[in-house]
Amino acid sequence: MSFIIRRLAFYLVAAWVAITLNFFIPRAMPGNPVESVIAKYPNLTPSAEKSLALMLGGLLAKGSLWSQYVTYLGHVFTFNFGPDIAQFPTPVTTMIGQALPWTLVLVGVATIISFFVGTTLGILAGWRHGGWLDRSLPALMFLQAVPYFFLALVLVEVLGIELHWLPVGQGYNGATTSPGWHWAFIGSAVQHAILPALTIVLTSIAGWMLQMRNVMITTIGEDYVVAAQAKGLSSRRVIYTYAARNALLPQLQAFGLALGFVVSGALVMEIVFAYPGIGLLLLNAVSSDDFPLMQAIFLVITFAILIANLIIDFVIVFFDPRVRAREVAR
Amino acid sequence: MTAVAGVWRNLPLKAKVGAVLFGVFVLAAIIGPQVAPYDPSYANPDPSLLMAHPSAQHLLGTTQTGQDVLSQLLVGIRLTIELALLVGVIAGILSVAVGVTSAFLGGVWDEFLSLVSNVFLVIPALPLLILLLGYLSGKGQLPTIIVLSVLGWPWGARVIRAQTLTIRNRDFVAAARESGEKSWRIITLDIIPNEISLIAANFVNTVLYAIGASVALAFVGLTDLNSWSLGTILYWAESQQALSLGAWWWFVPPGLAVALIGTSLVLLNTGIDELGSPRLRASRGAAKIAGHRIWATDPTPVLAQLTAGRNRVGAFVHSFSRESLLDETPAGGELR
Numbered sequence: 001m002s003f004i005i006r007r008l009a010f011y012l013v014a015a016w017v018a019i020t021l022n023f024f025i026p027r028a029m030p031g032n033p034v035e036s037v038i039a040k041y042p043n044l045t046p047s048a049e050k051s052l053a054l055m056l057g058g059l060l061a062k063g064s065l066w067s068q069y070v071t072y073l074g075h076v077f078t079f080n081f082g083p084d085i086a087q088f089p090t091p092v093t094t095m096i097g098q099a100l101p102w103t104l105v106l107v108g109v110a111t112i113i114s115f116f117v118g119t120t121l122g123i124l125a126g127w128r129h130g131g132w133l134d135r136s137l138p139a140l141m142f143l144q145a146v147p148y149f150f151l152a153l154v155l156v157e158v159l160g161i162e163l164h165w166l167p168v169g170q171g172y173n174g175a176t177t178s179p180g181w182h183w184a185f186i187g188s189a190v191q192h193a194i195l196p197a198l199t200i201v202l203t204s205i206a207g208w209m210l211q212m213r214n215v216m217i218t219t220i221g222e223d224y225v226v227a228a229q230a231k232g233l234s235s236r237r238v239i240y241t242y243a244a245r246n247a248l249l250p251q252l253q254a255f256g257l258a259l260g261f262v263v264s265g266a267l268v269m270e271i272v273f274a275y276p277g278i279g280l281l282l283l284n285a286v287s288s289d290d291f292p293l294m295q296a297i298f299l300v301i302t303f304a305i306l307i308a309n310l311i312i313d314f315v316i317v318f319f320d321p322r323v324r325a326r327e328v329a330r
Numbered sequence: 331m332t333a334v335a336g337v338w339r340n341l342p343l344k345a346k347v348g349a350v351l352f353g354v355f356v357l358a359a360i361i362g363p364q365v366a367p368y369d370p371s372y373a374n375p376d377p378s379l380l381m382a383h384p385s386a387q388h389l390l391g392t393t394q395t396g397q398d399v400l401s402q403l404l405v406g407i408r409l410t411i412e413l414a415l416l417v418g419v420i421a422g423i424l425s426v427a428v429g430v431t432s433a434f435l436g437g438v439w440d441e442f443l444s445l446v447s448n449v450f451l452v453i454p455a456l457p458l459l460i461l462l463l464g465y466l467s468g469k470g471q472l473p474t475i476i477v478l479s480v481l482g483w484p485w486g487a488r489v490i491r492a493q494t495l496t497i498r499n500r501d502f503v504a505a506a507r508e509s510g511e512k513s514w515r516i517i518t519l520d521i522i523p524n525e526i527s528l529i530a531a532n533f534v535n536t537v538l539y540a541i542g543a544s545v546a547l548a549f550v551g552l553t554d555l556n557s558w559s560l561g562t563i564l565y566w567a568e569s570q571q572a573l574s575l576g577a578w579w580w581f582v583p584p585g586l587a588v589a590l591i592g593t594s595l596v597l598l599n600t601g602i603d604e605l606g607s608p609r610l611r612a613s614r615g616a617a618k619i620a621g622h623r624i625w626a627t628d629p630t631p632v633l634a635q636l637t638a639g640r641n642r643v644g645a646f647v648h649s650f651s652r653e654s655l656l657d658e659t660p661a662g663g664e665l666r
Binding site for chain 2 (some may be wrong): 010011013014017018023024029030033037133138142148149150153154156159227247267268271282283285286287289294295297298302305306309
């Protein structure tokens with residue numbers, strides 16, 4: 001139990017650091033963000049200016065730095081980031097709430113597919129060490145080294161614009177359907193998700209494969225695997241229930257981190273595909289100097305990553321008897 | 331010189347290919363701007379040269395405004411490589427400084443520095459980068475370099491700390507300490523030379539990260555768009571619809587250049603990995619007798635574990651693995 005408590009304490013510290021960074025960054029920046037925002041959006045109401053000062057500091061902010069910090073903390077804990085300035089007066093939280101599901105579903109599904117396919121290929125490459133699959137790894141690494149957006153744009157061009165196989169851009173077809181729980185919308189959304197998901201899988205699969213292969217190779221050398229082979233067990237059984245099962249633990253830990261990056265890792269993908277997720281929202285916020293939205297998105301992404309990691313910690317304690325054994329030994 | 335030749339001979343093929351490929355790009359970065367046939371920003375008003383196909387005058391064609399793509403590429407490679415190497419050096423120094431200090435001092439300092447690097451590992455870098463550059467937009471390359479370096483050191487620091495902890499307990503370090511060597515001499519003469527391969531791998535990884543991040547940031551427009559780098563060429567190509575207008579000569583070369591630089595670094599890195607961990611080398615020849623595989627016994631399990639996780643993803647994951655956190659040595663614990 002103390003392991004979980006220690007990890008929980010660590011994530012709380014990390015969250016506090018992120019929140020505090022978020023408080024000080026706009027205040028430490030050269031020039032004054034608040035004044036530039038007010039100059040750019042002259043029709044802000046006084047109450048909007050007040051909440052702006054609360055998030056970003058500046059001359060309008062009242063009280064000492066400490067009292068500003070305390071008020072700011074209160075607002076963060078109640079998820080009150082004030083109204084958005086570019087789309088006044090929609091609250092920032094509403095805008096994030098609209099964008100978040102798109103990112104979570106698309107990138108989540110793509111990451112899970114990539115993880116399973118990459119891990120399976122890694123098991124096979126590690127087992128047939130030096131075989132054709134293993135030797136094809138450099139080619140896959142090239143695929144991984146290609147800048148992500150480049151691959152995405154080429155696929156868009158070929159599959160979307162030249163061949164018209166798949167729709168390009170946006171999360172769904174706005175002309176024929178509207179968001180809701182009906183098949184027309186879901187079908188359209190799935191169609192629009194295939195191409196972005198494909199690009200994520202193609203670029204991330206080699207990483208999973210390479211790591212699984214390396215761990216597999218180390219695991220295969222262990223005595224118990226050799227013993228299993230000597231007993232005359234079928235290769236299939238040796239591979240999956242002896243070697244891969246143990247080689248999977250580091251991979252699982254990596255999966256926790258990758259799930260955390262679900263929210264952030266696909267920022268560029270969303271920009272290329274104009275996909276209505278959190279990444280596009282962040283970029284739009286940056287290009288329109290919408291600082292409160294920018295800051296809120298950063299916090300949301302960070303929290304998502306911390307929560308994903310915490311969940312994986314629970315899973316690891318559940319799956320890895322060594323962690324529990326160490327607990328007892330302590 | 332013979333020593334250098336010896337090292338080169340022993341390098342795995344992957345590392346050689348990677349080193350040569352990366353060398354070509356470094357060379358391009360050094361002489362590129364001198365041999366570029368045109369000024370990359372010069373927009374030729376001749377209407378026949380707008381989005382012209384590659385020809386003898388313009389080997390890689392021209393952009394929509396009549397700029398020479400080859401010249402942009404030759405000038406752009408320098409900025410990208412320069413930025414990546416600078417970030418690699420700064421972040422590398424930071425990670426060595428933090429990692430070694432943390433392991434060597436132990437105690438409260440170790441706890442504190444480890445906590446700081448763990449926190450920076452778990453806070454997502456790309457959104458933080460975008461947030462910071464959002465405030466600093468249009469201020470040239472310097473903010474990008476600083477921000478990338480400041481966010482690029484933690485995982486390297488963790489790996490180096492772990493290695494320093496094991497080296498610290500070797501006999502030769504104990505002997506140096508007994509004979510009254512000063513701490514800074516032990517660190518610079520005994521510890522750091524024994525971590526060179528780890529530091530090199532770390533440097534390569536950081537450069538790779540810097541190239542990827544800087545190109546991606548430039549591509550989304552978060553950099554000084556008036557200077558030429560591989561990222562800004564791609565930004566302009568994308569924003570002026572190069573691909574849908576079929577101008578492959580404008581778009582493919584910079585993308586391919588980034589991909590090749592990236593591949594060369596990945597190859598270099600896996601090569602370094604295999605040098606340290608023979609088991610990762612593809613087993614052929616002697617290890618394969620009559621179609622049966624004989625697995626080499628692992629000479630140094632600890633080192634193999636460290637090097638197995640040395641690729642970008644692996645090291646990042648290992649440095650943050652629960653295993654390494656669980657095993658975290660309490661202050662001065664290993665001397666007990």
